[in-house]
Amino acid sequence: MKACQLKLKISAQVRIKDNYWHCEFSAPQIAKIALPGQFIDIRVNDLCEPLLRRPISIHGVSRAKIKIFYAVVGKATEILARKRTGEYLDIIGPLGSGFALGKQKTVNSKQMLVAGGMGVAPLMFLAEKLTEGRKQRAENRITVLIGAKTKKQLLCADDFKKLGCIVKIATDDGSQGFHGKVTDLLHNLSSDFRSLPSAIYACGPKPMLQAVADISNQRGFPAQLSLEEHMSCGIGACLGCVVKTQAGFKRVCKEGPVFNSRDLVW
Template sequence: MARITQLKTRIVCNRELAESYRYLEFESSCIAKAALPGQFVNIRVSGTSDPLLRRPLSIHGIKGRRVKVLYEVVGKATGILASKKPGDSLDILGPLGNGFNLDRAAPFSAKESNIVVAGGMGVAPLVFLAETLKKSKTQIAQAETIVLIGAKTKKFILCRKEFEALGFSVRIATDDGSLGFKGKVTDLLNSFCGKTRPGMIFSCGPRPMLQAVALAAAEKNIPAQLSLEEYMACGIGACLGCVVSTRQGYKTVCKDGPVFFGEDLIW
């Protein structure tokens, strides 16, 4: 497991992407060197006790010594984070958790592909995953990768260009049909799984979406790696505040996860 660092660092960039969606960059050569796709950082946004707890945000990518994060402003902590300027300090703990497994042997044939399924802000860790797949020499990384991105509406579709720049083909689903397929990204996944049999599915997004991905994968016996979101306190496996039920017993999302194989999860 990568070494966990706690540090005070400076914000390099913190800008709006679309309405409540924002992009953050901070410097940390330790985290930048150690981070694996699917891992996250736990950020303390204030020097006071309000909010008391750190907030988990996925590592979206690494640029030299810098760590990239995408986040949505949904409440107090992310609101405070959004008000910060380049040069402001930030207290970070990371990299945390167990990320995506790129070594697991999948039942591949030359025709099989990886499918990456992103729902809303769930796209954040999947860009880092895609960048790592592109560089990796493992069996999984040799297969073609298709990316499915879903959101409520066109303006919340993020990172399409990043995936395309890596050479991956991207399909879009929006609930209102303002871009791409009209409907859920899981409907798009089901139609893909009807035509071809992917070798591996990687996914991150809201829990109901992940459950639907797990179901689609189980029906076709396709391994699926799902990055879960759960309310967290310590972020390091100490408080048991984030446990989920698995076929191997209770597991912490922060330390054993956040990425789990769909076949192991009990919903």
């Protein structure tokens, strides 16, 4: 189904903590077709600065609404956070390829989600889809590994628990959960045969994704990785977001942002 360009009304804008915000839009056209892993491209104002749209993952969909979860890190996200309920934004979406659920959405598969920092954003929508209408059997509950620099920067742990997921935390400074990188935690868990996942879905900074790819390739389970490249057009026209794959260069905004770990050349 095709992405559309729309003026969308903000139906909610809530600060979760510090510089983290939830924003919700009335968007029946996008909500109907959006898949986990896809994103929207937002124009935060009508001025020349910031010129480019900003890509933000779809964090959740409920009926005719789509939700995003974003961190204020620069000019565009600062402007976005100043927008209020009732204001309109120019948005294109849903964009990108999204996660392939396919056979992995079966009751007998052990799925693991690995998030670093804001990587939780698309994985929440994925967890909602994977758990939709399904009572999670104790031995096959979805495990979510969440990594952050410190306890204060941990995101969405309770939301994943509400979906019935097993949540394991890793912090770089050891202020909560496992002391170390989330990929060290993944490495430890996947060394135990009983914890070996049948599929991994991951989103986070590039070095984290590279480590997930290494572990999944060594241990022989498939991993789908959602990449975050800088984007210009967001619709496949400028080639500004390409990454190297076994089949040549691919556009993160069009063929991605989700790629199979075995296809990527780091």
